[in-house]
Amino acid sequence: MNYAKVILVPVLVLCFAAMAEEIATLRNNTAIDADVNPEYIPKPTNDDIKQARNYPMQPPIIPHTDRDYEVNLNVNTCMSCHARNRTSESQAPMVSVTHYMDRDGNFLAEISARRYFCNQCHVTQLSTEPKVENDFVDMHTILAEKAAKPQGQ
Ligand code: HEC
Ligand code: HEC
Structure with a gap:
């Protein structure tokens, strides 16, 4: 060596x-x-308060509990409130119109297969300390910082 x-x-x-x-x-x-003792599992936030989106295309987070709201081959419980024809009764916001579009941009009568599994994109929140640090900065903060700097920097 x-x-x-x-x-x-x-x-x-x-x-x-x-x-x-x-x-x-x-x-x-x-x-x-x-083995470790499992940590306490916090409850999902259930305050019905809409949260701001961090960027325009962010799927909005779910402000209510989604326990027992099944989405499977036979039933989509989310759509029992969020479908277009259910919103007057439920007072839930209608799913975005994009959710009725197929991949060619055609509008369908029923939810698109591409949007069927809601929890693929929409999630509830837990009132707890984040496990992983997040240094995401909103674009408006970046624009404001840029505008505050003198020209040419
Ligand atoms: C019993 C009716 C009901 C069911 C079932 C339901 N929701 Fe909701 N949802 C609402 C209502 C009403 C609101 C408006 C805010 C509130 O009152 O919580 C809402 C708000 C939301 C929002 C926030 C929209 C925004 O613009 O910020 C999302 C996302 C959402 N729900 C997704 C879901 C998903 C995903 C499911 C299934 C797992 C689901 N909901 C099941 C009634 C329902
Ligand atoms: C592939 C990701 C994806 C899936 C699956 C999906 N969504 Fe969304 N959702 C989004 C995005 C992105 C937005 C915001 C942009 C837009 O309007 O398309 C949104 C918007 C929404 C909104 C807000 C509408 C508004 O006008 O404020 C509701 C309510 C919602 N989705 C409910 C649902 C429900 C219920 C399902 C299941 C049936 C579902 N979504 C499935 C990505 C998804």
Whole structure:
């Protein structure tokens, strides 16, 4: 073994060890074969208050609980309130008109197959501390910061 290898190998081993620690954050670095006490599961937010979208194409988040609202081959419980012809009774907002469009842009009478599984895109929120840090910045904040800077910077 030459000197380069003698130094490189332990350095690589240390790097991988450091990376492994970083990846295991959600389990608090518990060994893979060890059990942990499951954490308390917070309830979904159910305040019926519309949340602002972070960008125009964001699927709006669900401001009510979705427990037991089944979506399967036989039933789509979401559509029992959010379908066009159900909204006067439910007072729910109609699904977006895009949800009635097929991939060629034709409007359909029923929800498009592309939009059938609502929870693929729409989710409830939990009132809890985020597990992973998020440094998303709204575009209006970026525009305001840019406008505040002197020209040419
Ligand atoms: C019992 C009727 C009912 C059912 C069932 C229902 N919703 Fe709703 N939903 C509402 C109402 C009413 C609102 C308006 C805000 C509120 O009162 O919670 C709403 C709001 C929403 C919004 C927010 C829209 C916006 O513009 O911010 C989304 C998204 C949504 N629902 C998705 C769903 C999904 C997905 C399901 C199925 C898992 C579902 N809803 C089932 C009644 C319902
Ligand atoms: C493939 C992703 C996707 C799926 C699946 C989907 N949505 Fe959406 N939804 C969106 C996006 C994106 C928007 C906002 C942009 C738009 O209007 O298309 C939206 C908008 C909405 C809105 C707000 C409408 C408004 O005018 O304020 C409601 C309510 C909604 N969806 C309910 C549903 C329900 C109920 C289902 C299931 C039957 C569903 N969505 C399935 C992506 C999706």
